[in-house]
Amino acid sequence: ASDFQVTGAVARSAAGEDLGAVVGRKPVDVRISASVAEALDAAPADVLIDYTHPSVVKANALAALERGSAVVIGTSGLTADDFTELDAAARKAGKGVVASGNFAITAALLSHFAMIAARHIAHFEVIDYAKAAKPDSPSGTARELAERLGDVRKPQLDYPIEEIIGPSETRGGSVNGVQVHAVRLPSYTASVDALFTVPGARLVLKHDAGTDASVYADGTLLAARKVSGVTGLIRGLDRLIFDQG
Ligand SMILES: NC(=O)C1=CN([C@@H]2O[C@H](COP(=O)(O)OP(=O)(O)OC[C@H]3O[C@@H](n4cnc5c(N)ncnc54)[C@H](O)[C@@H]3O)[C@@H](O)[C@H]2O)C=CC1
Numbered sequence: 001a002s003d004f005q006v007t008g009a010v011a012r013s014a015a016g017e018d019l020g021a022v023v024g025r026k027p028v029d030v031r032i033s034a035s036v037a038e039a040l041d042a043a044p045a046d047v048l049i050d051y052t053h054p055s056v057v058k059a060n061a062l063a064a065l066e067r068g069s070a071v072v073i074g075t076s077g078l079t080a081d082d083f084t085e086l087d088a089a090a091r092k093a094g095k096g097v098v099a100s101g102n103f104a105i106t107a108a109l110l111s112h113f114a115m116i117a118a119r120h121i122a123h124f125e126v127i128d129y130a131k132a133a134k135p136d137s138p139s140g141t142a143r144e145l146a147e148r149l150g151d152v153r154k155p156q157l158d159y160p161i162e163e164i165i166g167p168s169e170t171r172g173g174s175v176n177g178v179q180v181h182a183v184r185l186p187s188y189t190a191s192v193d194a195l196f197t198v199p200g201a202r203l204v205l206k207h208d209a210g211t212d213a214s215v216y217a218d219g220t221l222l223a224a225r226k227v228s229g230v231t232g233l234i235r236g237l238d239r240l241i242f243d244q245g
């Protein structure tokens, strides 16, 4: 995107080298750092976009806020408590954080429609599908969806999970009172189903993505453009699109 400029890059294995040279292009005068904190110390940035790993994303985001950068978080694995902490840190810094479990427009629309459905339908559960080696469960998409649905209302369970005859884990895990079932198998990439049912009828909302990462690019860049107008945390691309005009 022509309105963005890369100011820093992080790769422990290539620290000190020029970004352009490392990716096989002409030098671009961006020195690769060993950590996000070092990169931002070397060259301040308006916004940090993080697609890294669940184990480091929170530290990266806090380091950015401490250095005056806004943050866009694509990385999954953060808990509701982590987001509370990031919201407080962002407010203290007077900066914005936009985090979305999924930056694809189809997933944002699913979230938007699901919040409406939960207001009208008492029974719902979430199914999360991802590649076999995905390290985190549930996915960022499913976790955010379940946490937010559970804030709309706690779904009705007609048979208490703790009284199930058989392994209760087979009924999935509870995320903010919403049952989430995570499938991790080869051939799956990234999908989520939100199932809403009434006796005799079902509404199935499905986001289904392949392996092309470009589906997340437009939403991520939209968040990076809008985050300068945000103070504190906004969670969910759909909120950025539909709640704020
Ligand atoms: N919100 C969304 O729309 C999407 C979220 N994701 C999430 O983003 C995260 C990354 O996913 P992918 O890009 O598929 O993984 P990936 O493994 O292809 O890329 C992650 C990159 O981060 C780097 N990295 C790991 N630890 C790092 C650290 N400490 N500092 C700097 N760089 C580090 C890795 O070397 C790698 O280059 C995952 O949590 C995934 O679930 C992925 C796609 C879309």
Ligand SMILES: O=C(O)C1=N[C@H](C(=O)O)C[C@H](O)C1
Residues within 6 Å of the ligand: 076, 077, 101, 102, 130, 134, 138, 139, 140, 141, 142, 189, 190, 191
């Ligand atoms: O790991 C992935 O690939 C993806 N992760 C995100 C998630 O955890 O929901 C988004 C999308 O599912 C791709």
